[in-house]
Amino acid sequence: MNSNTTKQPNKFTRFLRNNAALLLLIFCVLAITAVVLAVTLTRDTAVIPDDPVVGNPDDPNSGSPSDNPPTPSTQKIDVYFSSPLDYTDVGLEYTDGEETLFVWKETLQEWSTHYGVDLHAAEGTAVKAMYDGTVIKASSTFGNGYFVTIDHGDGVIATYASLKDTEVKAGDAVKKGDVLGYVSTTAENEFKEGAHLHLEMTLNGEAVDPMPYVKGEVYRTVEVTA
Numbered sequence: 001m002n003s004n005t006t007k008q009p010n011k012f013t014r015f016l017r018n019n020a021a022l023l024l025l026i027f028c029v030l031a032i033t034a035v036v037l038a039v040t041l042t043r044d045t046a047v048i049p050d051d052p053v054v055g056n057p058d059d060p061n062s063g064s065p066s067d068n069p070p071t072p073s074t075q076k077i078d079v080y081f082s083s084p085l086d087y088t089d090v091g092l093e094y095t096d097g098e099e100t101l102f103v104w105k106e107t108l109q110e111w112s113t114h115y116g117v118d119l120h121a122a123e124g125t126a127v128k129a130m131y132d133g134t135v136i137k138a139s140s141t142f143g144n145g146y147f148v149t150i151d152h153g154d155g156v157i158a159t160y161a162s163l164k165d166t167e168v169k170a171g172d173a174v175k176k177g178d179v180l181g182y183v184s185t186t187a188e189n190e191f192k193e194g195a196h197l198h199l200e201m202t203l204n205g206e207a208v209d210p211m212p213y214v215k216g217e218v219y220r221t222v223e224v225t226a
């Protein structure tokens with residue numbers, strides 16, 4: 001028993017001595033594997049990405065996608081009503097009917113309320129929408145001739161009358177500057193006024209003086225996507 005126990009270390013020592021080169025090789029392989037594994041794991045968990053993120057110089061939010069999800073930037077701008085045509089002068093002016101100022105209607109040969117303005121211009125002058133809107137009506141009457149009524153939003157409705165014809169129809173969406181028709185003398189009530197645009201406007205159902213709109217004094221602040 002004693003001899004057995006003393007023999008085994010000898011065997012083991014001999015084994016080590018005989019296979020030293022092999023053991024050294026195995027140790028080296030294990031060591032190299034360990035180093036490679038360590039480097040690989042370290043790289044995988046690194047915070048800094050391998051490729052640098054190149055930001056777009058035009059976009060201040062770029063380059064940091066995790067912090068700032070892209071949100072559309074908006075800005076507020078003032079959009080003015082604009083004159084519906086290049087007019088030479090104002091014929092009949094607006095009266096609200098409650099003031100003592102009435103206008104003499106040459107054609108009708110009587111004093112009456114004029115819920116609008118007459119903007120004189122050469123026959124055939126283009127009449128344009130003063131603001132974006134939706135055409136409510138495009139028709140004609142004996143008194144007003146061909147006319148277009150547009151809902152300009154926010155309670156503002158404008159009727160462009162005494163047109164030669166209508167270039168739009170009910171339901172059409174119009175943009176500011178779109179041509180609605182052309183100046184003429186089709187409004188029989190006012191044909192002695194000569195070629196003109198008869199313009200009536202209401203705000204929340206009440207007649208208002210169109211001139212501040214025509215002169216570009218009325219605007220709305222709208223939000224637009226930059």
Ligand SMILES: [Zn+2]
Pocket residue numbers: 092114116117118190198199
């Ligand atoms: Zn008129």
